[in-house]
Amino acid sequence: MSEPFILKFGDLHCTLRPDLGGSIQSLSVGNVPVLRVPPLKVQTVRDMGCFPLVPFSNRIAKAELKWQGTDHPLIKMGTSEDHAIHGVAWQRPWQVLDADDDFAMLSYEHTADGAWPFAFDVSQTFKLSDGRLDMTLSITNQAKSAAPLGLGWHPYFAKRVGAHLTFQATERWEMGEDKLPTSLKPAAGIDASCEHLDSDHCFEGWTGVAHLRDDQLHTCITSNLSRLIIFTHASKDFIAIEPVSHANNAINLGSKNANELEKLGVQVLQSGKTFTAQMSIQITKI
Numbered sequence: 001m002s003e004p005f006i007l008k009f010g011d012l013h014c015t016l017r018p019d020l021g022g023s024i025q026s027l028s029v030g031n032v033p034v035l036r037v038p039p040l041k042v043q044t045v046r047d048m049g050c051f052p053l054v055p056f057s058n059r060i061a062k063a064e065l066k067w068q069g070t071d072h073p074l075i076k077m078g079t080s081e082d083h084a085i086h087g088v089a090w091q092r093p094w095q096v097l098d099a100d101d102d103f104a105m106l107s108y109e110h111t112a113d114g115a116w117p118f119a120f121d122v123s124q125t126f127k128l129s130d131g132r133l134d135m136t137l138s139i140t141n142q143a144k145s146a147a148p149l150g151l152g153w154h155p156y157f158a159k160r161v162g163a164h165l166t167f168q169a170t171e172r173w174e175m176g177e178d179k180l181p182t183s184l185k186p187a188a189g190i191d192a193s194c195e196h197l198d199s200d201h202c203f204e205g206w207t208g209v210a211h212l213r214d215d216q217l218h219t220c221i222t223s224n225l226s227r228l229i230i231f232t233h234a235s236k237d238f239i240a241i242e243p244v245s246h247a248n249n250a251i252n253l254g255s256k257n258a259n260e261l262e263k264l265g266v267q268v269l270q271s272g273k274t275f276t277a278q279m280s281i282q283i284t285k286i
Contacts (some may be wrong), residue, residue: 001036003019004016004017004025004160005099005104007101007102007103007104007126007128008101008102008128008206009101009102009128009129009130010130011029011030012027012028012029012130012132012133012283013024013027013028013029013130014016014027014126014127014128014133015027015099016104016106016126017048017093018093018095018096020042020044020048020093020105021045021048021051021052021089021090021092021093022051022052022089022090022093022094022106022108022124023040023045023048023049023050023051023052023090023092024048024049024050024051024092024126024155025038025048025049025109026038026049027049027050027133027281029131029217029283029285030285032142032216032217032285033158033285034157034217034219034281035049035155035156035157035158035238036049036156036158036159037158038156038237038239040060045090045091047156048155048156049155049156049247050153050155050156051086051090051153051154052087052090052122052137052151052152052153052154053086053087053089053090053150053151053152053153053154053242053244054088054089054090054108054120054122054123054137054139054148054151055086055088055089055110055116055118055120055122055147055149055150055151056086056087056088056138056148056150056246056250056251057083057086057087057150057151057152057180057216057229057242057244057245057246057248058085058086058202058229058244058248058249059083059085059180059249060074060083060084060085060249060251060252061083061178061180061249061252062082062083063075063076063083063084065084065117065251065252065254066251066255067147067148067251067255068140068253070087072117073114074114074115074116074176075113075114075115077091077115077119077204079235081179082176082178083179083180084115086154087116087150088110088115088116088192088231089108089110089122090154091217092108092110093108094106094107094108094124095107095108097123098132102126102127102128102129103125103126104126105123105124105125105126106122106123106124106125106126107121107122107123107124108121108122108198109121109142110122110142112143116263117249118141118142118143118147118149119141119142119145120140120141120142120147120149121140121142122137122138122139122140123136123137123140124136124137124138127248131282131283131284132281132282132283133280133281134278134279134280135153135278135279135280135281136276136278136279137151137153137276137277138274138275138276138277139151139165139269139274139275139276140269140272141269141270141271141272141273141274142271142272143271144148144271144273145271146268146269146270147269148251148261148266148267148268149267149268149269149275150244150245150246150250150251150265150266150267150268151225151244151267151275151277152225152229152242152243152244152245152277153242153243153244153279154240154242155221155240155241155242156238156239156240157212157219157238157239157240157241158237158238159194159214159237159238159239160214160215160216160234161214161215161276162213162214162215163193163194163195163212163213163214163232163239164192164193164194164212164213164214164215165188165190165191165194165197165210165212165239165241166189166191166209166210166211166230167189167190167203167205167207167209168185168188168189168206168207168208168209169187169188169189169203169204169205169206169228170186170188170204170205171184171185171186171187171204171205172184172185172186172187172201172203172204173201173202173203173204173247173248174201174240175200175201175248178236179200179286180249181202181247181248181253182200184204187203189203189206190203190230194212194232194239195234196234197230197232197233197234197239198232198233198234199230199231199232199233200230200231200233201229201230202227202228202229202242202244202247202248203227203228203229203230204226204227204247205226206225206226206227206228206243208222208223208224208226208243208248209221209222210222210228210241211286212239212241214286215286216285216286217257217283217284217285217286218283218284218286219281219282219283219284220280220281220282220283220284221241221243221279221280221281221282222279222280222282223243223277223278223279223280224277224278225243225244225277225278225279226245226265227243227244227245227246227247227265228241228242228243229242229244229248229250230242231240235253243277243279244265244266245265245266245267245275245277246264246266246267247264249263250264250265250266251266254266
């Protein structure tokens with residue numbers, strides 16, 4: 001199945017695109033979009049409402065993976081900038097393993113290549129219930145040796161009149177002009193109107209709950225992941241609220257120290273081991 005297909009539960013509708021990176025094209029309750037509305041002519045994964053981040057989140061500096069004393073040049077996918085971004089699975093087609101009216105399971109199997117030098121397989125599930133979308137990502141290291149891995153999601157929530165974002169955290173990575181983290185500073189999270197919010201930051205110590213409220217919906221995002229990337233500014237009609245497992249450029253930042261890797265959230269999986277992430281979107285009409 002490569003065509004878009006729709007999951008339904010009550011007035012909640014979720015359109016999936018296995019062919020475009022295992023992504024969500026749209027999510028709406030009745031006629032109110034939860035995620036941003038895609039263009040009429042969808043062309044790339046960047047037009048989607050949400051896509052999975054596998055096997056890493058955000059950027060790897062200069063598209064050069066540093067791992068166990070070896071530099072691995074990475075083929076950049078889906079970007080014109082200098083860095084590798086968002087992993088590889090969002091740029092590859094996924095297979096549908098199972099699907100019902102309100103449930104789907106997708107999978108992608110990665111063979112080591114120039115975009116990522118470690119084999120893995122990953123599954124993704126979507127389950128609709130009353131006003132709720134539950135999602136999982138589960139990745140297994142199929143390489144013969146330990147490999148650095150991470151997971152996350154990149155949802156673009158619709159930014160409407162009155163949109164207000166609230167969540168708690170402990171620290172925030174400051175960003176350089178090259179879009180890479182420079183320093184970690186104390187930050188309590190965000191409690192602010194989205195109208196003029198300008199952010200492209202990864203927050204550490206996220207409590208796992210974020211609230212987005214506007215004049216039509218209250219959307220509650222929850223996850224078992226402890227970091228949250230917020231990307232938006234005044235010119236955008238969306239706010240990206242991205243639960244992720246590790247800091248930006250974390251694999252390279254911690255490449256010389258196993259303890260530092262763990263602090264930064266990188267999962268070092270032995271061959272055959274699995275890491276699972278969860279995310280839920282609960283929607284309440286105002």
